[in-house]
Amino acid sequence: MEEYMNTPWYQRTLRWGQTNITELDVERYDIDWWREHWKLTKVQGVVVNAGGIVAYYPSKYPLHYRAQFLNDRDLYGEINAAAREEGLTVLARMDSNRATEDFFQQHPEWFTRDIDGNPRMQGDRYTACIFSGYYDTFLVDILKEIIDRYEPDGFTDNSWSGMNHSQICYCENCKQSFFDNYGADIPREIDWDDENFKKWIRWNYDRRIDIWALNNQITQTYSGNEDCLWLGMISGSPMTESFRFRDMKGILEQSKIIMLDHQHRPAFGFQSNSHSGKLLHGLMGWDKLIPESMPMYQGRTPSFRLSAKPVAEAQTWMVEGFAGTIQPWWHHIGAYHEDRRQYMTAKPLMEWHAENDKYLINRTPIASVGVVWSHENIDYYGKNTPEKTAVWPHEGMVQALIQGRIPYIPVHADHIERDSDKFSVLILAGMGALSDAQCDSVRKFIAQGGSVIATGETSLYDEWGNRRSDFALSDVLGVHSTGTYEGNTEMAAPTWEIYDHHSYLRLHPQQCEIEYGPKIGMALDGNGVRHEILNGFDSADILPFGGRIENVVVEKSIAAPISFISEFPIFPPEFSWMREMDSGKPCVVLNESEHGGRIVYLAADLDRCFRRDNFPDHGNMLINIIKWAANGTIPIEINGPGLVDCQIYEQDNSLIIHLVNLTGTTQEPLHEIIPVGPFEIRIKYKGKVRSLVNQGALNINEKDGWTSFKIDQLGLHDVLVIE
Ligand SMILES: [Zn+2]
Missing domain, CATH: 2.60.40.1180 (Golgi alpha-mannosidase II)
Incomplete structure (x- = not known):
């Protein structure tokens, strides 16, 4: 126990609990029962609502809104004292981005404005501007007050990062500050091709990094305790964090622990949780802890805050977290529930975690594949369609890796060189935006004997999304961009009258006439021996496609065994016949590097298609391609x-x-x-x-x-x- 208590809380607290207090709970928080529940579920730390939007202690600041039924009760203080008696770590939970009418009237200059100068609202509350004194003065005073009264182990804040990038703030402070920094006015609209808008994006990212540093400077120096960390909650999705201006790399590199608010499976599936754990550890190190808020309530569409999440749903999310080296943190909304099934959902997995935790932390992944990502790619390449442009290719590849049981790690584009000894294959899936330095690190990886799979427009843009005249990596990929493409990236239309997704892949050499079926004497091309990336497709000369293919000029290749068949009508069936047997346009270009690696350029977006359309042929083709590139290095x-x-x-x-x-x-x-x-x-x-x-x-x-x-x-x- 002594050794445990001498270890900093952010290294020793492996299981967490959070009863997210509603205003009504002030009258019905059964502290004794929750205290027993902490023990029963093996938690070592709790997250307790303190202040921000709602104060759960009698704050001396009149503008710090008190919970409706609080009066002079100190609920935070009582729970804090009980948790401390149990030897638990206590984080004071803040939620700070909006305030009441009274507050707004006293400090109108601290709140966000639309382009006409009207304050922006969220419900009946006014949205605070992240560049304002609400953050630099008011919240700092609140942090100090909580430190003075309770000395929490640290702070964690739910909605700490202000507005997202769909809303531009035109408050006087923003206007002046942006002008002082860039000598230009705040952009009037979202325009990813406008240099000024790109600067505004970066300015917003930097402000969140500064807020993180400022708050930590306050909590650590004012408390006199360097372990009193301030931790904004973040999600495990780079696209979500891009949207919220949270630079995961910039933030995680300076943090000793992350409180992960990634509560529900997204459309990508449960696998997003193990993926997020690996992605975040890749940024902050594998010796750090990443507890994740795991809700016991039903929190997807539709949401039911008071109902138990189905057990299979909640537990699968939890164990996918464990697989990504994430620690459990059960989470209830409200302190009193009439659906009591939710109290037992986490218990068996919390007990299992407690029995086995030494194997579940402080470990490093074994992988043969690295999959590259960056915020810049999501923002400046993804522009107005980040998901289908930049994220689907990445997720399609990850899905193929999981389906193929091929261990992989996510790799930030700035860390390719740092991490290059950890894998033998580097995947650049839809990595349109890459800097010259990042491209150089890909070349160095190839020079060390590494293999590379690049897809779509990878390296056709710089890190700010400015289009280059050719792929920056054309020298290693063996192809040049023509700047044109066929097909598109959308979902297919629901009507058969639109056939723009009715395209196919042609596999070479053709061999269907030697398989079971009618024979018309169609000529076989080549020697009849197929490349191993076509393994498992022996009975097929064509496969469904429906995606986008880049038109490229091939400079060198050892094989290009798949070509593109242009779309043709679906309906009526009498018209549904192939107009052109083969466009001759290569869908994949294979090369071997002089350093022993294998190089794949995938012109057809099978990665995006697999994520979007879930066709087994696309997944199996991707698995074949990855296995060919891995060349026997997959360890399991x-x-x-x-x-x-x-x-x-x-x-x-x-x-x-x-x-x-x-x-x-x-x-x-x-x-x-x-x-x-x-x-x-x-x-x-x-x-x-x-x-x-x-x-x-x-x-x-x-x-x-x-x-x-x-x-x-x-x-x-x-x-x-x-x-
Ligand atoms: Zn503002």
């Missing part, structure tokens, strides 16, 4: 049915394998876990294998440096330790 083979997210970590003399069962989880919310199995697993590592979920040792076979074993059935998840 898993044979068995279903969709299983596999993450591998190394820790001292142990190897830890997470398997999460995602089979059939496109249903939302998830009703039940469907067990799958058996699985034959083979991994390049030696040692005894045991399951942390079933607590059993497994029979193993060792051969040529590989260890083989079998798992009969996978339910929610399994975690295997080899040591």
Whole structure:
């Protein structure tokens, strides 16, 4: 216990709980019961509402709005004292971005304005401007007051970062400050091609980084305690954080822990949670903790704040977090519930985490593939359509990696060189915006023998989204841009009268006439031997496409086994015949580098298509391409049915394998876990294998440096330790 208490809270607090207090809870917070619940669920830290939009203690500042029924009760103080008696870490929760009419009348200069000078509202509250004294003066006073009274271990703030980039603030302070910095007026509209707008975006990112530093400077120096950290909550989605001007790289590099507010599975699926954990650890280091708010209430569309989230939905999200080295933090809205099922959802996984936590932190991922991302790509390449332009290609590749059970890590574009010894294949999926320096780091990686897969418009723009005359990486990819393309990136239209997605891929050499089916004497091209990226497609000469293909000039290639078939009518069926058998335009260009790596340029956006349309052919083709590029370096083979997210970590003399069962989880919310199995697993590592979920040792076979074993059935998840 002494060693535990001598470790800083941000390194020792592995399980968290949060009862997010509503105004009404002032009259019905059963502290004794929650105290028992903390113990029952093994929490080591709690997040307790203190102030900001609503104060739960009698603040001396009249503009600090008190909870409606608070009067002079000090609810924060009472919960803080109870948690301290239990030896728990306490973070004071702030939520600070809006205020009352009274506040606005006293400080109208601190609030956001639209282009006509009208204040912006959220409900009946006025939205504070992030560049104003509300943040520099008022909130600083509140932080100091809470430190004076309660000495919390730290602070965490829910809505700390002001407005998002869909709204431009025209308050006098913003106008003056932007002019002082850039000698220009605030942009009048969102225009991603306007240099002034791009500066405004960067100015906003920098302000959030400054707020983070300012608040930490206050909490640490005023309290005299360097461990009294201020932590704005962030989400695990780079696109969401781009939208909110939160530079994940700039923020995480300066933080000792992150309080992750990434509560529900997005459209991408449960796998987004393990992905986020790896992406965030890649920025801040694998020795840090990332607790994540995991709601026990139903929080997607539709939301029910007081109803229990279906158990399978809540628990699958939790174990996907564990697989990404995220720590659990249960979260309820309100302190009294009539749907009491929600109190038991987290308990078994909190207990399991407590029993096994030494294997679940302080470990580094084993991967053979790095997938590159950056905010600049989402912002300045994605522009008004960040999701379909910049995010879908990335997520499509990640989905293929998971489906192919190929371990990978997300890599920030500035960290390619830093991380290059961690993988053998680098994937640049839809990375339109890359700086010259980032492109140089790709070249260095290739010079070290690395393999690269680049798709679509990768490297056609600089880091500010300015278009180049050719791919910056044309020298290594072996192709040149013509600046034109076929097809598009939209969802297909619901009517058969529009056939702009009715395009196909042609596989070479053609061989359908040697397969079962009618024969008309169609000529076979080539020698009949297909490239291994076409494995599994023997009976098909064409595959569905429906995406966008870049028209490129090929300078060099060892193979280009897939070409593009232009769209043709769908309806009526009499007209639905191929007008042109083959455009001859290459969909994929394969090369081998002089340094031993393999280079793939994917002109057809199979990555985006797979994320958007979920066709198995697109996923299987991507898996084939990744495996060809990896050239035998993938450290694990898993044979068995279903969709299983596999993450591998190394820790001292142990190897830890997470398997999460995602089979059939496109249903939302998830009703039940469907067990799958058996699985034959083979991994390049030696040692005894045991399951942390079933607590059993497994029979193993060792051969040529590989260890083989079998798992009969996978339910929610399994975690295997080899040591
Ligand atoms: Zn402003």
